[in-house]
Amino acid sequence: MKRFLAVTLPIVAALGASASSAAPDTATVEHVLNRMAFGARPGDIQRLQSMGLERYLDQQLHPERLSDRAVAPRLASLTTVAMSSREIADKIETPQIEARKAKKDGEPATPQDMQANAVVLELSEQKVLRAVYSERQLQEVLTDFWFNHFNVDARKGPVRFMLPEYEREVIRPHVLGKFRDLLEATAKSPAMLFYLDNWMSVDPNGAHPQMPRPRVVRGPFGPVLVQPPPRPPNPNAPKGLNENYARELMELHTLGVDGGYTQHDVTEVARCFTGWTIDKPRAGGGFVFRPALHDEGQKVVLGHLIKRGGGESDGERVLDILATHPSTARFIATSLVRRFVSDSPPQALVDRVAKRFRDTDGDLREVMRTILTSKEFQAPEALNAKMKTPFEFIVSALRATDADVQDALPLVRTLQQFGMPLYQCQPPTGYKDTADAWINTGALVDRMNFAVRLATQKVPGITAAEPESADDLALLIGGPDFQRR
8 A cells, every 4th residue: 555655646747636745756757757758867866856747748748839949950860860751762663664674584683773762761760869869758759659549551552652741641630539530540541552452442333434524516596505415434434433542441440359340341331431532642643532533322331321412421421420339439548558558558547538529520639638647647557567668678778878860770670579660560450569469579679789889888879878877788689668567
């Protein structure tokens, strides 16, 4: 009981659950920084003890109020990170395709091939640098979480050229907004449309002719309205219904595998999203709705009637149904509680978070506030209860040693060696965030070796402070949220 009070009361006080003004202890602040951020930097614990964790939480829940000037210089050389998909296609993809056509078998890689790989490598470098240096730590943690939730794989066709825009404009701006907005942003993202093949999904009865707009012509007795004949469907257009996106939308993005949908719902949802496609995907085009590819018939999704003739709004209606479904609230709550509290999410907290999700119309900022101020987040058993992924481990080690990263590419390659290549998780499930996926003898040896290399200045492009003690080195090896187990 004494240990419970010693650990819990400072957190409760700091996050506003008590009127006490006592500064939180070191263990409390470490816990908060290991979950709301990617670990503590030198001086962070004292700074947060001085300012109070309630103020820190409020700042992190409103990242737009925090200056992040230190990040921009770190990203200045990563030119593709700020480019649009169309710019990348024009400057990199199209020249690459032309070079491939001209290259004979057995010839070495061209500069265009190297540039194509650079898009993913530079995006990976910026992810590491933002996680290490951004003051908007919770936003970066959540960007990592939600990208993984709405995972796409860079190795599928032109997806790699769409990734910078996907993370920059689809994921990051919505992580503390309304879930419905995030859901729609991903549904209309070319990266998601291509990755899960919805861009090729059309009316199972085939594309149907479009009626051109009537035009006015001059007749012998004045202007006449003429209806041109329908345009014939493109014989090279995709044919058939594709259910990949519909299935993953319900199983992985919203309801969960036990969320109450059936195969009939999968088919009906797929019909609703026919015609949601990409304008010239290999040229970096954006979302477009093509009525000629859309199934105009009546649909029934999870018991909701969607009348015929709705066009693009059929898909919008599906997103409304899914975003407000009780199973979605429970599934999202479970996923977030598992990430921020425990691999075995406490059911009472999941229930409260799901209720908050429903009561606020999916307001993710309020959902996070509920988790981070909960007694379960503050409980002693939550301390040191999460095993960091390789990405979290490396970033935490860099922050703990106050590392100066002049070149993040060696870190990106280390993550590949650790079995977590950034933006290259093939299944739509994304990487697991539970200990069983990352704990084994080989993985712990890899972490130990990296920690020793970092501490002895043997990671190329990185200058880090030398640990002061064996305990500090052990902290790096296990990861700051896996210490003293």
